[in-house]
Amino acid sequence: MGTPEGPTLIIPDAKASAPEVYTKxxxxxPYVTGAxxxxxxxxxxxxxxxxxxxxxxxxxxxxxxxxxxxxxxxxTSCTHAxxxxxxxxxxxxxxxxxxxxxxxVSTANAFVLRGCRPVFSDIRADTLNLDESRLTSLITPRxxxxxxxxxxxxxxxxxxxxxxxxxxGIPVLEDNAHGLLGRYRxxxxxxxxxxxSQSFHExxxxxxxxGGALIINDEQYVPRAEIVREKGTNRSQFFRGExxxxxxxxxxxxxxxxxxxxxxxxxxxxAAEQIQSxxxxxxxxxxxxxxxxxxxxxxxxxxxxxxxxxxFHMFFVRMPSLEARTALTAALRTKNIxxxxxxxxxxxxxxxxRFGGTAGQCPVAEHAADCLLRLPFYTAMTSLDQERVIEAVxxxx
Numbered sequence: 001m002g003t004p005e006g007p008t009l010i011i012p013d014a015k016a017s018a019p020e021v022y023t024k025x026x027x028x029x030p031y032v033t034g035a036x037x038x039x040x041x042x043x044x045x046x047x048x049x050x051x052x053x054x055x056x057x058x059x060x061x062x063x064x065x066x067x068x069x070x071x072x073x074x075x076t077s078c079t080h081a082x083x084x085x086x087x088x089x090x091x092x093x094x095x096x097x098x099x100x101x102x103x104x105v106s107t108a109n110a111f112v113l114r115g116c117r118p119v120f121s122d123i124r125a126d127t128l129n130l131d132e133s134r135l136t137s138l139i140t141p142r143x144x145x146x147x148x149x150x151x152x153x154x155x156x157x158x159x160x161x162x163x164x165x166x167x168x169g170i171p172v173l174e175d176n177a178h179g180l181l182g183r184y185r186x187x188x189x190x191x192x193x194x195x196x197s198q199s200f201h202e203x204x205x206x207x208x209x210x211g212g213a214l215i216i217n218d219e220q221y222v223p224r225a226e227i228v229r230e231k232g233t234n235r236s237q238f239f240r241g242e243x244x245x246x247x248x249x250x251x252x253x254x255x256x257x258x259x260x261x262x263x264x265x266x267x268x269x270x271a272a273e274q275i276q277s278x279x280x281x282x283x284x285x286x287x288x289x290x291x292x293x294x295x296x297x298x299x300x301x302x303x304x305x306x307x308x309x310x311x312f313h314m315f316f317v318r319m320p321s322l323e324a325r326t327a328l329t330a331a332l333r334t335k336n337i338x339x340x341x342x343x344x345x346x347x348x349x350x351x352x353x354r355f356g357g358t359a360g361q362c363p364v365a366e367h368a369a370d371c372l373l374r375l376p377f378y379t380a381m382t383s384l385d386q387e388r389v390i391e392a393v394x395x396x397x
Contacts, residue, residue: 051256082110155184
């Protein structure tokens with residue numbers, strides 16, 4: 001399936017007799033394996049377009065194998081998987097949930113919707129993950145959960161986090177939007193917490209455009225998760241023949257994706273080895289091409305500790321200052337290359353301020369937000385386009 005190259009940009013060059021023409025290199029471009037079309041057609045021909053059909057069940061099997069977890073449920077988004085976690089924990093107004101400040105808004109919003117107060121933690125300066133050394137000072141008698149985010153698919157320090165959480169009787173939840181197929185000390189990300197969320201947004205390694213999954217490691221949550229996901233009804237039990245009719249039995253919402261989306265996703269998950277091989281090659285090529293440049297300009301590369309295996313979700317550089325990041329961004333855009341910033345720390349946002357967030361509260365997160373620049377990185381990126389990005393970055397001083 002072809003993808004338009006986009007507009008061209010003509011940059012005058014005083015040394016050249018003719019202007020140089022640059023085709024656009026986007027930050028992201030969705031990848032299609034080819035099997036998606038046949039699978040979607042099969043789903044349509046089966047005349048089961050709502051959720052929990054054959055393709056949904058196949059996706060569940062694949063996810064459980066990938067995450068080494070006993071149960072998984074496809075959802076319409078990673079956000080909805082996080083919302084399900086909050087419902088399953090019976091969180092109430094006034095409860096506190098510890099979250100890293102350097103994350104997407106859904107990590108906190110899912111719990112705010114239940115009336116919880118997000119407690120913002122700063123991040124580590126190396127991996128940009130939640131700083132486990134700060135947790136003790138953030139835990140109070142009202143703490144009901146600790147949410148970790150495996151930034152760029154590099155595992156948080158789960159040994160320390162799980163040990164501390166267990167000592168206080170607090171469940172750990174994983175926002176694993178970046179981390180499917182990542183590992184920490186040989187164990188799959190998404191398999192550590194009581195529950196974990198996955199994302200299949202079009203920017204992720206495996207995508208169905210918009211989608212997600214709830215991974216359940218503590219099996220006590222499985223029966224109720226099926227009910228919450230089915231609008232608060234016991235419909236899943238009815239379809240398995242366990243009851244003769246279904247009815248409203250609990251709170252819930254409509255969290256099932258259609259079979260069309262599940263069919264698309266299965267094609268992606270089944271091609272995991274192929275997709276990951278391509279992404280690993282791209283990541284390692286960026287690293288090889290930019291290591292010396294980073295050292296010369298005082299920039300930082302992504303940090304992947306030796307006890308972590310990353311899934312090659314993104315590649316970024318961390319410039320020494322906001323001014324340097326701004327200048328590099330402008331230089332790349334001049335050559336029609338589209339890099340991207342990342343999160344605005346939650347504690348500095350308008351909503352974060354309502355929960356006591358103030359500037360200076362999480363200095364590492366604030367510095368990362370000012371200095372981090374994600375480079376174009378997508379599965380179908382060509383060697384020529386990647387080389388153009390590398391050369392454009394290396395030209396910046």
